[in-house]
Amino acid sequence: MPPARPEVPAERERPALAGADDLCEECTLTVSMDDLVALCKRRGFIFPASELYQGINGFWDYGPLGTELKNNLRDAWWHDMVRCPPLGPDGTPLSIVGVDTAIIQNPRVWEASGHVGGFNDPMVDCRETKNRYRHDHLMVLRHRDDATVPMFAFMEGEPEAVHKKLKKLAKGRELDEFETLALTELAVADFAHVIGPDAKAAGTLTEPRQFNLMFKTYVGAVQNEDSIAYLRPETAQGIFLNYKNVLDTMRVKVPFGIAQIGKAFRNEVTPRNYIFRSREFEQMEMEWFCHPDDAKTWHEFWCKQRGQWWQSVGLRSDDLQLRPHEADELAHYAKGGAGTFDIEYRFPFTAPGYGELEGVAHRVDFDLKQHQEHAKSKLQYFDAERKERYLPHVIEPAGGLTRGVLAVLCEAYTADPERPSKVYMKFHPRLAPIKAAIFPLVAKEGMPEMAHKLYQELRTRYAVEIDVKQAVGKRYARMDEAGTPYCFTIDGDSLGDQTVTVRDRDTAGQQRIAIDKVGDFLAERMR
Ligand code: ATP
Numbered sequence: 095m096p097p098a099r100p101e102v103p104a105e106r107e108r109p110a111l112a113g114a115d116d117l118c119e120e121c122t123l124t125v126s127m128d129d130l131v132a133l134c135k136r137r138g139f140i141f142p143a144s145e146l147y148q149g150i151n152g153f154w155d156y157g158p159l160g161t162e163l164k165n166n167l168r169d170a171w172w173h174d175m176v177r178c179p180p181l182g183p184d185g186t187p188l189s190i191v192g193v194d195t196a197i198i199q200n201p202r203v204w205e206a207s208g209h210v211g212g213f214n215d216p217m218v219d220c221r222e223t224k225n226r227y228r229h230d231h232l233m234v235l236r237h238r239d240d241a242t243v244p245m246f247a248f249m250e251g252e253p254e255a256v257h258k259k260l261k262k263l264a265k266g267r268e269l270d271e272f273e274t275l276a277l278t279e280l281a282v283a284d285f286a287h288v289i290g291p292d293a294k295a296a297g298t299l300t301e302p303r304q305f306n307l308m309f310k311t312y313v314g315a316v317q318n319e320d321s322i323a324y325l326r327p328e329t330a331q332g333i334f335l336n337y338k339n340v341l342d343t344m345r346v347k348v349p350f351g352i353a354q355i356g357k358a359f360r361n362e363v364t365p366r367n368y369i370f371r372s373r374e375f376e377q378m379e380m381e382w383f384c385h386p387d388d389a390k391t392w393h394e395f396w397c398k399q400r401g402q403w404w405q406s407v408g409l410r411s412d413d414l415q416l417r418p419h420e421a422d423e424l425a426h427y428a429k430g431g432a433g434t435f436d437i438e439y440r441f442p443f444t445a446p447g448y449g450e451l452e453g454v455a456h457r458v459d460f461d462l463k464q465h466q467e468h469a470k471s472k473l474q475y476f477d478a479e480r481k482e483r484y485l486p487h488v489i490e491p492a493g494g495l496t497r498g499v500l501a502v503l504c505e506a507y508t509a510d511p512e513r514p515s516k517v518y519m520k521f522h523p524r525l526a527p528i529k530a531a532i533f534p535l536v537a538k539e540g541m542p543e544m545a546h547k548l549y550q551e552l553r554t555r556y557a558v559e560i561d562v563k564q565a566v567g568k569r570y571a572r573m574d575e576a577g578t579p580y581c582f583t584i585d586g587d588s589l590g591d592q593t594v595t596v597r598d599r600d601t602a603g604q605q606r607i608a609i610d611k612v613g614d615f616l617a618e619r620m621r
Contacts, residue, residue: 125507127442131368133517134503137575139163140369152365152373154496159576162527162557164376164499168355170407170524171378171495176353180399183391190351190380191344195332197357198313198323206468207331207461209308209324216302217363218277220290227291228363229302232277234288235260235269243267244296245288247277251367251443259289307360309373325359330490332356333381334461338473348475348486349384349392355495367443369500376495383486385477386459392489393432393456400454400491401437404498408522409505413440415448431456431487439501451501452493459485506577513602514567519577520600523620528578529556530616533569535585537562545584548594548609556616574599579619582612 134140138157142149156164172192174180179188204210216229231250237243243264248256260269280288286297293299309325312318326332333352340352355378365371384392401416419434434455438448462485466473474483506519523529532549534541542562549560559578561569566583573581583595593606596615607615 125442125504125509127368129517130442130503130507133507133519133575134160139503152362152371154369154372154374159527160499163502163521163525164495166525166527167407167498167502168376168378168495171403171493172353172355174403174406175351175378175380179351183395188349188351189346190353190382191340191346192353193333193336193340194356195329195336195354197326197359198311199326199332199335201323202468203331203335203465204308204324204327206464207334208464209327210306213307213327214304215307215363217305218285218302219300220293220298221300222293222295222298223290225290225292226305226363230276230278231364232291233274234277234280235272235274237267237271238273239271241287245280245284246272247288247291247299249291249364249366250276251447256291305361305363307362309359309361326357327360328358328492329354329356329377329379330381330492331461333379334465337381337383337462338471341475348477349382349388351380351382353378353380355379367441367449369496370441370443370449372496375497377492378495378498379490379492381457381461382489382491383475384489385480386484386487389456389458389487389489390432393435393454396489396491397435397437397454400452400493404437404439404451404501407502407525408520409439409501413505414438414451415440417448431458437493439504441501441504451497452491454489454491457488457490459487461488462486513571513574515571515574518574518599521577521579523579526577526579527557528559528573528576529620530558530580530582531569531573531578532558532560533566533581533583534562535566535583539586540589541584541586544588544609548582548584548612552613552616555613556620570597580616 137159139160141155141157143153143155144150176190176192179190182188201210217226218229218232219226227249232247233250235246235248235256246256246259246264257269260267260272277288282301285299285301288299289296290299308327311323311325312321313323314321333354337352340346356376357374358377359374362371362373365373369375382392382396397416401414404414405411415438417436417438419436423434434453436450437452437454439451440446441449462473465471466485473485475486476483502521502525503519506521507517508520509517521527530552532545532552534545545560545562549558552558561572563569570581577599579599581597581599583597585595588594588609592609594609594612595604596607597604
């Protein structure tokens with residue numbers, strides 16, 4: 095996405111998400127990030143990258159359960175956008191095809207897209223701590239009446255740190271004597287009175303400076319200016335580069351979409367909040383090519399669709415909002431169009447505010463025009479029905495896959511002091527890494543054999559596990575933390591009446607069903 099985009103503050107007004115007008119104001123999240131991170135590590139969802147070597151900031155590895163969860167979210171998006179796209183306003187299925195393009199492209203691509211010249215975030219350095227911050231990520235506490243009291247800078251969304259500091263450095267002052275404002279609202283001359291987030295002295299923050307977010311590398315044996323290339327900072331440009339190839343090879347007509355899921359890399363100044371802002375992440379992007387006159391209608395259509403999709407994979411409407419970009423937030427390419435709407439989620443570290451999950455932008459004809467000019471290649475579309483030649487406008491729903499995984503993890507985390515595990519992960523069955531577990535109650539009297547037979551039947555269709563060890567309560571606890579929606583237990587009665595006990599993860603309720611109905615039972619619930 096967008097070169098040069100100021101980040102919006104975490105707390106803001108909340109217009110209703112399309113289709114979910116009566117949102118409740120209560121925050122429904124029950125999770126603290128520390129607890130979530132601990133569970134993800136304990137259960138093999140996510141690990142710090144290079145942990146053996148003290149890690150590397152901004153990079154994460156996905157363990158066995160995390161990989162399944164991420165793949166399930168990815169596959170759900172691909173299915174609902176490419177294999178079986180939504181019905182259009184006239185009731186006919188939309189036409190969307192998929193591509194998988196190279197991470198490294200000709201560097202001229204990024205000149206045309208504006209990333210080489212403009213993919214910059216202004217940053218401030220702290221001379222005392224040597225830390226670097228995004229200018230638009232810092233907030234300050236300023237005393238309302240007394241200008242001799244220093245101002246305290248803190249990272250947006252991390253106010254605890256400043257409370258501690260206030261106690262230490264401004265003894266006798268109460269928090270309500272201060273007002274909060276964004277660092278961007280202060281003149282640089284006033285930085286002299288600001289104490290940086292981890293600093294002790296005032297005046298150590300530098301003026302904001304531009305910092306290019308693209309990772310550079312060299313292609314080929316010779317490393318010089320001419321062999322510089324970039325790791326893609328977004329998947330979108332690979333789509334624009336193949337717009338003509340798709341038109342020439344597939345039977346698509348405007349309006350149509352091209353979708354891609356893949357890795358993107360940004361040398362973020364301050365990677366933080368776990369996998370929310372990392373330096374290597376995955377995106378799910380679709381470029382919808384349409385006639386300029388229809389762009390506004392399609393923009394509304396996609397905003398609504400995408401909000402509903404996130405709800406369909408289990409994010410509650412209470413924690414989602416659709417927010418229009420302010421005029422000063424709009425990326426250069428989105429000017430003059432229907433604007434950009436962000437679909438935002440209330441993460442624990444943004445609550446009671448929201449953080450971006452997906453942007454739905456009207457990119458007008460910016461990208462095709464740029465590539466047409468820079469590559470000197472005609473990219474106009476001839477519309478046989480309208481008898482008109484034009485550059486299509488583009489509506490872009492651009493979502494984060496890895497950021498989506500974080501939202502799904504936050505939403506799923508459900509504390510329950512009554513259970514041995516004290517917590518269970520309430521994943522939508524479609525996303526659950528393990529769909530069902532099979533337990534023989536004891537490892538004797540024919541139960542393991544019966545369990546293995548059921549496991550052999552189910553494993554070809556679903557991600558299922560068989561677990562024969564430990565007390566059954568411990569096995570349930572393990573599956574609760576993994577977010578497995580159903581556990582089938584084979585007990586003493588099973589051999590006689592060919593039934594099993596199904597235990598429901600969310601209610602912990604149990605029922606008995608015939609063993610030959612287990613497949614149908616799961617099929618019905620996985621839809
Ligand atoms: P942000 O304002 O949070 O930096 P952005 O507006 O630059 O995000 P886009 O360029 O529109 O984001 O990218 C589309 C999506 O990719 C975002 O909505 C987000 O879900 C995801 N994304 C962007 N940057 C990161 C990152 N550093 N780590 C994880 N996901 C990211």
